[in-house]
Amino acid sequence: MKKMWAPLVAAAMGWGVACAQTVTLNVASFPDLDRGIKLAIPLYKKLNPNVEIKLTSLAYADHHTAMTTALATGAGLPDVMAIDMGFIGKFAESGGMEDLSKAPYNAGQFRDQVARFTYPLAMSGQGVMVGMPVDIGPGALFYRKDLLDQAGLSEADLTRSWESYIESGKKLKAATGAWLLASAVDIKDIYIRSNLKDGEGIYFNKQGQPTINNARFRKAFELAKAARTAGIDGKISAWSNEWSEGFKRDRIASQMMGAWLAGHLNNWLAPESKGKWRSAQLPGGAYASWGGSFYGIPKKAQNKQAAWDFIKFLTTNKEMQIEAFRGIDAFPSLLAAQNDPFIEQPIEYLGGQKARVLWKEAASRIPAMSVDKFDPVAAEVVNAELEKVLEQNKDIGQALADAQAQVQRRVRR
The missing domain is CATH 3.40.190.10 (Periplasmic binding protein-like II)
Incomplete structure (x- = not known):
C-alpha cells in the first residue's frame, strides 16, 4: 500500500503545506457511492492531514431531494456534492453549481483521460460543467x-x-x-x-x-x-x-x-x-x-479549493479509481484505471468469467x-x-x- 501511494505524495504536498490550518470538508453522498468516500478518507488524509472530511449520507432519493432543496434555498450545501446520472441534468440547469470547465478548476484538461461519453452528461445546455465523472455504468x-x-x-x-x-x-x-x-x-x-x-x-x-x-x-x-x-x-x-x-x-x-x-x-x-x-x-x-456518478461543487460551498482537490483525488487518480473498483465494484470513469490488469481478473461470483473485459468494451x-x-x-x-x-x-x-x-x-x- 505504501508503494502504491508513494507517487502521490509529491503532488499532494503543495496543498498540504498551503493548508496550515485545519479545513473541514463537508461531503454529501448516497449508498453505495458513499463507500467509495469511506475508502478514500484514510488514504487522502495521509497526504493531507490538515483536511478533515465529514461525510453525510442519505438514501438515494432523500439525498437528491435534499440537494435540490439546498440548491434552491442556498442553505445546507456541502463542499462536495455527489450526483447520480439521473439528476445531473436537473442540477446542471439549477444555476447553483460551479462551472468546473473554467478556472480555477479547468476540468477540460482531464477530458481525454475519461470515458468519452461522460463529459457531455455533466454539461448544461449552456455548456456549464457541473460534475466530474467518478464511475460509469x-x-x-x-x-x-x-x-x-x-x-x-x-x-x-x-x-x-x-x-x-x-x-x-x-x-x-x-x-x-x-x-x-x-x-x-x-x-x-x-x-x-x-x-x-x-x-x-x-x-x-x-x-x-x-x-x-x-x-x-x-x-x-x-x-x-x-x-x-x-x-x-x-x-x-x-x-x-x-x-x-x-x-x-x-x-x-x-x-x-x-x-x-x-x-x-x-x-x-x-x-x-x-x-x-x-x-x-x-x-x-x-x-x-445505465447509471454513473459525478462530484460537483456548489457555488456557495465554503471550501472550494479543498473540494476540488478531493474531487480530483477521487476521479483522476488511477490508484484511487482502482481502489474503488476493487472495493465497491464501481466501474472507473478513468481510462487508465480501465486499462489496469485488474480488468482481466476472473470474477468468482460470475463463475470465473472475465466479465470486466466485456464491460470495458461496452463502455468504449x-x-x-x-x-x-x-x-x-x-x-x-x-x-x-x-x-x-x-x-x-x-x-x-x-x-x-x-x-x-x-x-x-x-x-x-
Missing part, C-alpha cells in the same frame, strides 16, 4: 446460466436479437417456471438508451423539444408489450423487496442493468447464487449507459448523449403511459402521442 445483461442450461438455451439465444430474447423467455418459463426478467419495463429502459448518436438525448433534442413520439420509443413499447403478453416477466419493480426475493428464490433468470449490478448480486441480492450468474452484452447489439461504444433537466419529468410520463399499454392495452401510438403532449405541457418550452 456500462449496460450489461446478467443471466442465470444454470436455468438456461435446464431450458436448453444458450447465451446467444438471449443476445442474438430482442425477438430472440423474448422467445427464449417462453422456453425458459416452460422449462423452469422462472421469469426471464423482473419487469417488461426493463426492456423499454434499455432500448430507449441504446445506440443513440453522439449529442442526442433520450427524451429531448438539442433544442429542448421532446422526441418521444418516434420509432425508437415505439419499438421499445412494442418489445415491452410483447414480453408482457408472452408472460415472461414477473411485473416486479426494481429495488423492491419482491425484486430481491425473486433473485434469492431463483424466480428471475436475467436482469439488464449497469455492470455494477454484479456487485449488488454478490454482496446482498443473491450471494448464495455464486457461480450461477454470467454477464453478456445487451441483446441485439445494443450499447447503453456508448454514445456521448446529452442530458436535460426535464429528463426525470419525461421518464415519469413515459412510464405512466407504458403502464397503460401493459395493463390496460392502450394503443401504443396513442400512448406515445399522449406522452409527447404531456411532456410538452409540463416543460412549457
Whole structure:
C-alpha cells in the first residue's frame, strides 16, 4: 500500500503545506457511492492531514431531494456534492453549481483521460460543467446460466436479437417456471438508451423539444408489450423487496442493468447464487449507459479549493479509481484505471468469467448523449403511459402521442 501511494505524495504536498490550518470538508453522498468516500478518507488524509472530511449520507432519493432543496434555498450545501446520472441534468440547469470547465478548476484538461461519453452528461445546455465523472455504468445483461442450461438455451439465444430474447423467455418459463426478467419495463429502459448518436438525448433534442413520439420509443413499447403478453416477466419493480426475493428464490433468470449490478448480486441480492450468474452484452447489439456518478461543487460551498482537490483525488487518480473498483465494484470513469490488469481478473461470483473485459468494451461504444433537466419529468410520463399499454392495452401510438403532449405541457418550452 505504501508503494502504491508513494507517487502521490509529491503532488499532494503543495496543498498540504498551503493548508496550515485545519479545513473541514463537508461531503454529501448516497449508498453505495458513499463507500467509495469511506475508502478514500484514510488514504487522502495521509497526504493531507490538515483536511478533515465529514461525510453525510442519505438514501438515494432523500439525498437528491435534499440537494435540490439546498440548491434552491442556498442553505445546507456541502463542499462536495455527489450526483447520480439521473439528476445531473436537473442540477446542471439549477444555476447553483460551479462551472468546473473554467478556472480555477479547468476540468477540460482531464477530458481525454475519461470515458468519452461522460463529459457531455455533466454539461448544461449552456455548456456549464457541473460534475466530474467518478464511475460509469456500462449496460450489461446478467443471466442465470444454470436455468438456461435446464431450458436448453444458450447465451446467444438471449443476445442474438430482442425477438430472440423474448422467445427464449417462453422456453425458459416452460422449462423452469422462472421469469426471464423482473419487469417488461426493463426492456423499454434499455432500448430507449441504446445506440443513440453522439449529442442526442433520450427524451429531448438539442433544442429542448421532446422526441418521444418516434420509432425508437415505439419499438421499445412494442418489445415491452410483447414480453408482457408472452408472460415472461414477473411485473416486479426494481429495488423492491419482491425484486430481491425473486433473485434469492431463483424466480428471475436475467436482469439488464449497469455492470455494477454484479456487485449488488454478490454482496446482498443473491450471494448464495455464486457461480450461477454470467454477464453478456445487451441483446441485439445494443450499447447503453445505465447509471454513473459525478462530484460537483456548489457555488456557495465554503471550501472550494479543498473540494476540488478531493474531487480530483477521487476521479483522476488511477490508484484511487482502482481502489474503488476493487472495493465497491464501481466501474472507473478513468481510462487508465480501465486499462489496469485488474480488468482481466476472473470474477468468482460470475463463475470465473472475465466479465470486466466485456464491460470495458461496452463502455468504449456508448454514445456521448446529452442530458436535460426535464429528463426525470419525461421518464415519469413515459412510464405512466407504458403502464397503460401493459395493463390496460392502450394503443401504443396513442400512448406515445399522449406522452409527447404531456411532456410538452409540463416543460412549457
